[in-house]
Amino acid sequence: RKEVEQDPGPFNVPEGATVAFNCTYSNSASQSFFWYRQDCRKEPKLLMSVYSSGNEDGRFTAQLNRASQYISLLIRDSKLSDSATYLCVVNAGGTSYGKLTFGQGTILTVHP
Amino acid sequence: DTAVSQTPKYLVTQMGNDKSIKCEQNLGHDTMYWYKQDSKKFLKIMFSYNNKELIINETVPNRFSPKSPDKAHLNLHINSLELGDSAVYFCASSQGQRHNEQFFGPGTRLTVL
Numbered sequence: 001r002k003e004v005e006q007d008p009g010p011f012n013v014p015e016g017a018t019v020a021f022n023c024t025y026s027n028s029a030s031q032s033f034f035w036y037r038q039d040c041r042k043e044p045k046l047l048m049s050v051y052s053s054g055n056e057d058g059r060f061t062a063q064l065n066r067a068s069q070y071i072s073l074l075i076r077d078s079k080l081s082d083s084a085t086y087l088c089v090v091n092a093g094g095t096s097y098g099k100l101t102f103g104q105g106t107i108l109t110v111h112p
Numbered sequence: 113d114t115a116v117s118q119t120p121k122y123l124v125t126q127m128g129n130d131k132s133i134k135c136e137q138n139l140g141h142d143t144m145y146w147y148k149q150d151s152k153k154f155l156k157i158m159f160s161y162n163n164k165e166l167i168i169n170e171t172v173p174n175r176f177s178p179k180s181p182d183k184a185h186l187n188l189h190i191n192s193l194e195l196g197d198s199a200v201y202f203c204a205s206s207q208g209q210r211h212n213e214q215f216f217g218p219g220t221r222l223t224v225l
Contacts, residue, residue: 099170
């Protein structure tokens with residue numbers, strides 16, 4: 001089983017749609033969780049951290065379920081500029097602090 | 113501009129050569145990383161340094177040798193390049209290692225012929 005697993009997509013949605021991405025992780029000792037965004041031929045950039053209580057940043061909502069080892073990202077009212085690859089990222093705990101493990105990414109294309 | 117910078121941006125070389133990639137951050141961070149993103153787009157950590165001390169070394173062939181002359185620089189030297197080394201290499205930095213955001217450089221696209 002991969003350490004961090006995502007549905008690779010691609011997801012093709014019209015502007016204004018709501019889209020949800022899911023992610024599971026295998027290491028129950030994982031300490032922190034993130035969604036990163038990577039545009040084509042660019043570096044990954046932090047989209048948002050994910051907290052146990054769930055958190056929202058504008059049109060983006062992230063959820064974490066530690067019992068199920070499951071992370072989600074919801075994007076409401078999609079914009080053309082949301083087109084990118086979304087990376088689910090987990091920071092292992094213990095002596096591996098700082099070791100980010102990336103999922104393979106979910107490709108999102110928002111069309112007019 | 114404050115950022116993580118890498119040089120060169122593109123590197124095309126022959127098998128068997130030795131090459132280096134340089135990384136510098138002026139964010140004042142104490143931890144730096146090297147990642148490899150292969151053709152399938154998987155991004156995997158290779159090394160991390162905290163205050164010039166090696167913290168993470170992920171089963172990377174010893175042809176790869178990171179060097180951190182100071183906490184603002186982390187260079188990657190690769191000996192005897194192989195076809196499978198072709199990938200995009202990203203440098204990153206963070207303040208501390210626990211929950212803090214990692215900032216990535218623009219990447220170095222290495223092609224080994």
